[in-house]
Amino acid sequence: MDKRSLIADLRDKRADERNAMGNLLEHAKRSRRGLTTGETTRFDAHESEIRALNDRIDELEEQVHADEAAADMAKRFAPGAAARNNPTNEQRNPMSRLTVNEPSTYSREGRNSYFLDLARVAQTGDSEARKRLERNNVEQRAGLTTTNGAGGEFVPPAWVVDQYVRYARPHRVFADLVTTNPLPAGTDIIQLPKVSGGTATAVQGTQNTQVQVTDMTTTSISAPVFTVAGGQVASLQMIQQSPIRTDEVILSDLAAAYAQNLDSLYLTGTGSNGQPTGILTLAGTNAVTWSPTGTPLLTGTATGGTLYSAVASAISKIWSTRFAAPTAIVMHPRRFAWCLAQVDGSNRPIIVPAQGSAFNAPGLLGPDLNAEDPVGTLAGLPVYLDPNIPTNLGTGTNEDRVIVLKADDVFAWEGNIQAGAFEQTYANQLSLFLRLHTYAAFQAGRYPQSISVISGTGLNVTV
Template sequence: MTLAELIAQARTALGTAITTRQQEQDALVALRSDENLTEEAVTAQVARRDTADAEVTRRQEALAELEAEQVREDELAALQARTTPAANRAPAYDQVHRVGQEERTYRPDQDRRGRQFERDVVAATLGDDYAARERLARHMAEEHVERGNELERAAGTGAFAGLVVPQYLTDLYAPAAAAKRPFADAIRKHDLPAQGMTVNLSRITTATSTAIQTENAGVSETDIDDTLLTFNVQTNAGQQTLSRQAIERGAGVEPVVLDDLFRRYATTLDNTLINQATNGLTNVATTVAYTDGTPTMAELYPKIFEGLSGVEAALLDQASGENIAVMHSRRWFWMQNILGSTWPLISQPGIAAQMSGTNLGTAYGSGVRGTLPNGTPVIVDNNIATNLGAGTNEDEIYLVDRNECHLWEDPSAPMYIRAEQTKAASLGVLMVVYGYFAYTHVRYAQARKIAGTGLVTPTFTGS
């Protein structure tokens, strides 16, 4: 093995040592954030980190020694070229005829298993390793010289299944689709208090009173009273154990898994706000029944007004006017497919009388998708169930004042723990994503939902 190859090998070893040291440091930071940590565990992890540190230093010194040796060899070669007498100096390489053969780039006697070739293929494909690309190009030129007639044959890649290296387009990986959190992002958000597992609110349930006084009679008086509303702080969490081999020898495995955990976290949060037993939106909203065997938009539209009327009647002066309609994507597209020849008698701001609403042309999960004919913004959320009703084929439309649907979230959520100690015996790395939240839709009983057989699986007929 040449000195240059030894230097390249030493650089690779140093890079590996640095990566290992960083992983041990990350594990130490994660361990210190664990509420259940012990002094012995921290001491043991510090020792592992220090051992990795020492290995980095050793590899660094070995590389420096080899590089210094290479510098000295280069100096001696230059010195020899200057001091050799002209009479004894050999003719220049390009001034004599020679018959010989240069060494191949990849030699089986030096690398029997072809590991250098494999490393160069990966490095040239996934990064900007120009040295690897140069070696591969030189190898192909050598192949054309020695086996050109074989390479010219019309054999496809299928004839060399063991030699054609598969390419994985890691930047175009297909993540698992998720409904995520359109409704949660549309409602009123608050920072979750730093401590406690409940959120308490006072709601005035008996108001004061006034009345027309009869002269010299007593003034109206009613004792004010409140009821304490208590909402539980819930924990949303998920985990995944990865083998160290997958992380260290895969391409982008850890970020892909972490991204999927975050997507599941968002979906679970939003699904809880809508569908959770007792407190979810579907269970606290007052029903506006729409029962019809042949549903049409003309029949559904008045139900929307009935629901919005109920929202405002419940809130009175507490209504913000920022009402939203939340529906499944199948319902939103069904409403868009409707054609008609009648229009509202009262026009709405920004919407032409001939239109049954507007579509803003935005993507799923990006906020308001459009507006209904009366100007109510539409949030499309596919966490809404589509298996409701006696036929298990109905969905629901929710009508709420967005400022009276409250969500408390930890500002740092979701949080991430990367722990190596618990799975060390099996070379596993545990990844945990978690966060705390609380919510309520019942500070005022204002939410309405349109439900019934009129919201069965839609058919797209234009009517």
């Protein structure tokens, strides 16, 4: 094998190692945790292999350069060399050629406008605009496993969707916490098989006698596909003549509304009128009531218990019925703010900063109060804040809810966000209808016992 072929093989191996590292990081990110000990060991091994491959590639490239320089010198002084055309630098040294990555069709710094091209296609069928839109589709779907709903619609630029869906306000905290899979194409309902009754074992009474035989029973649960959509009528003047990016202004607002709506559906969907069944309306979850007769307290002694004891009860119910540990607590920001305001008998805060020294603290405050990552811990579990949890529940319509759950037991499927521009019925007023939609499915009923919902009058107090 010549040196150039060997370099190509080494580069392929390096790419495989980088992909393996990326997969480890992506899996940990989707699970909202750091690398495990085993994953860290594998990550370090991949990193060491990449360094070794880099050294070997550099060594071989230097040898190639030296060989080509020697060959060039020999040609220059060979008989008849002066009569031959001088080779170009690229011919002498193919390794010097630069690979230039083609820029994205619709980048933040680019001159192409996504919505303007949608408008051109809708109005005149502009072939160049359609080519750009189709090229953008390829770019955005290159790393995806599904092209759900690709019937003539176009996928918005990644820089727009990534920036505004992920960081939408209110944030889709709960929706990003559960296990999310790509939505398969060509289906309107996802069926999940479920074991409803297991096998059994028993001690064999005597030799050569019948052993325990209990047949497994199965059933299935379904997750209907639902549609989340929104639109905006925009003047053609704004699309074509505006000096600002209408892509960013309109699509970011639609994406923000989509993110909030999807998160709310996962939490409070009714299961009817096209909505999925949300966590707070799901039957069979563990119910924990916290209704103290006196002043609600985070910790201490109180008739009817404290919020901390309610969380402990919620954890216990999951352990006792799901036989596995919960992974997260999700509460409204006002509930965590109330927790932060609680003090002990010496007026010291009960939830203390994690960086400081704390003795038997029931909860810890994280380094940052950010919208997507855990803000701290309570009873040893990470706490996530979701402003989409209702605050108008209970008999007094003033309660929120606290959810304790094993988040990886809850499944969701989400398709590509799609956008379109339509001039029908708006042509006589020089307007376009700009539409955003996607398809999704949600099923929290795989293990209802892995979810505990805390309710009661103690959750109507605020700071």
